[in-house]
Amino acid sequence: MHFLPAQNFDCSQCTKCCRGWRISVDPTTQARLQGHRLGQSTLEQRDQRFYARKTPQGACVFLSSDHLCSIHSQLGADHKPRGCRQFPFRLCRTPDGIFVGVSYYCSAAQSNHGRPLPAHAAELEELAAELPLIGDRPLPVHGRHHLKWSDYRTLDDFLMRELQQGPVEMVLGQALWALCQSTGGGRGLAHYLELSEAALLPPEEPFILMEEHFFALLVAHCEAPTAQREPFRTALQSHRPVSFERFAGWRGSLAQLRVPPSPLGDCQLRRYLKALVFRKFLVARRTLLSNLAMLYLVPTLFSFWAALSQISRNAPRPEEVDYFRALDECENKIITHPNDLETVYHDVAEGFLDQLDFG
Numbered sequence: 218m219h220f221l222p223a224q225n226f227d228c229s230q231c232t233k234c235c236r237g238w239r240i241s242v243d244p245t246t247q248a249r250l251q252g253h254r255l256g257q258s259t260l261e262q263r264d265q266r267f268y269a270r271k272t273p274q275g276a277c278v279f280l281s282s283d284h285l286c287s288i289h290s291q292l293g294a295d296h297k298p299r300g301c302r303q304f305p306f307r308l309c310r311t312p313d314g315i316f317v318g319v320s321y322y323c324s325a326a327q328s329n330h331g332r333p334l335p336a337h338a339a340e341l342e343e344l345a346a347e348l349p350l351i352g353d354r355p356l357p358v359h360g361r362h363h364l365k366w367s368d369y370r371t372l373d374d375f376l377m378r379e380l381q382q383g384p385v386e387m388v389l390g391q392a393l394w395a396l397c398q399s400t401g402g403g404r405g406l407a408h409y410l411e412l413s414e415a416a417l418l419p420p421e422e423p424f425i426l427m428e429e430h431f432f433a434l435l436v437a438h439c440e441a442p443t444a445q446r447e448p449f450r451t452a453l454q455s456h457r458p459v460s461f462e463r464f465a466g467w468r469g470s471l472a473q474l475r476v477p478p479s480p481l482g483d484c485q486l487r488r489y490l491k492a493l494v495f496r497k498f499l500v501a502r503r504t505l506l507s508n509l510a511m512l513y514l515v516p517t518l519f520s521f522w523a524a525l526s527q528i529s530r531n532a533p534r535p536e537e538v539d540y541f542r543a544l545d546e547c548e549n550k551i552i553t554h555p556n557d558l559e560t561v562y563h564d565v566a567e568g569f570l571d572q573l574d575f576g
């Protein structure tokens with residue numbers, strides 16, 4: 218097993234992971250619960266899958282008032298749904314071994330609370346053994362293009378090395394450029410990674426356009442003339458206009474947001490991006506190219522979400538940027554989201570409108 222270096226975790230019983238989302242109950246757990254009183258009226262079935270019911274406050278029905286899981290306390294930890302036993306660990310079984318990272322939606326993982334990850338090896342081994350092997354067959358990149366696992370590791374190594382210190386947008390742009398080139402040119406990915414820095418100076422226009430397109434869609438959605446959306450638009454417009462440098466030439470109101478430079482933010486962002494690559498986010502669920510495009514958007518959205526606290530009138534710390542909120546949003550809206558870019562922008566925009574209270 219390979220564990221994300223310098224990462225700690227122990228549950229702090231904040232119960233954040235037991236609220237707010239649908240808790241899937243795997244068939245084994247469902248069968249175990251069926252014969253127990255805990256299973257009575259606590260599960261619901263949708264699309265041939267079982268889920269834990271939620272309380273009116275949005276918490277899992279199994280969460281007790283003492284902040285403990287009643288399945289865990291009454292039947293034992295290994296009777297909990299598989300997803301609950303695994304959270305916040307992110308496991309990926311590959312030809313090079315099992316990679317263990319964490320979800321930064323977990324507050325203990327965010328604050329690096331607890332024992333080093335290898336202390337959890339015994340409990341993770343059983344869960345990891347059931348995972349499908351990723352990389353034994355060529356990985357889908359885009360269309361009919363595929364990549365061998367060994368070539369993917371070249372990309373992975375490049376990102377882990379360069380994200381340590383290089384300008385993050387540039388490094389991600391290089392990776393995206395090289396991957397696109399390798400699907401059309403006759404040379405391997407390593408060749409294009411070598412050329413990528415020179416090729417992207419000055420920055421390659423299509424990538425800038427991609428970002429602008431994403432933000433244009435976002436603003437178009439937010440600025441739709443409905444009563445619900447009006448406060449959001451007004452709040453953005455009344456915020457003191459300081460240019461958001463990377464989008465200075467763009468006319469949308471989101472360009473007025475200011476993200477103050479902060480060593481903490483840069484450090485959090487690098488740590489987050491490297492953790493995503495380490496846990497093999499790029500080969501999970503979507504094609505490699507889609508995931509890399511999503512990763513390319515993370516720095517911009519991270520800055521944006523971090524800055525939202527500055528424009529929300531009811532924010533607890535309106536003068537500070539909130540990096541933990543940014544981590545939450547990135548994990549929720551992009552990284553764990555199974556859908557395409559169009560759906561992501563829709564959900565991101567709806568999330569802004571739902572979560573912020575502009576008073």
Ligand code: SF4
Nearest residue numbers: 235277279280286301
């Ligand atoms: S089943 Fe238990 S661990 Fe899983 S969400 Fe519900 S209360 Fe939390």
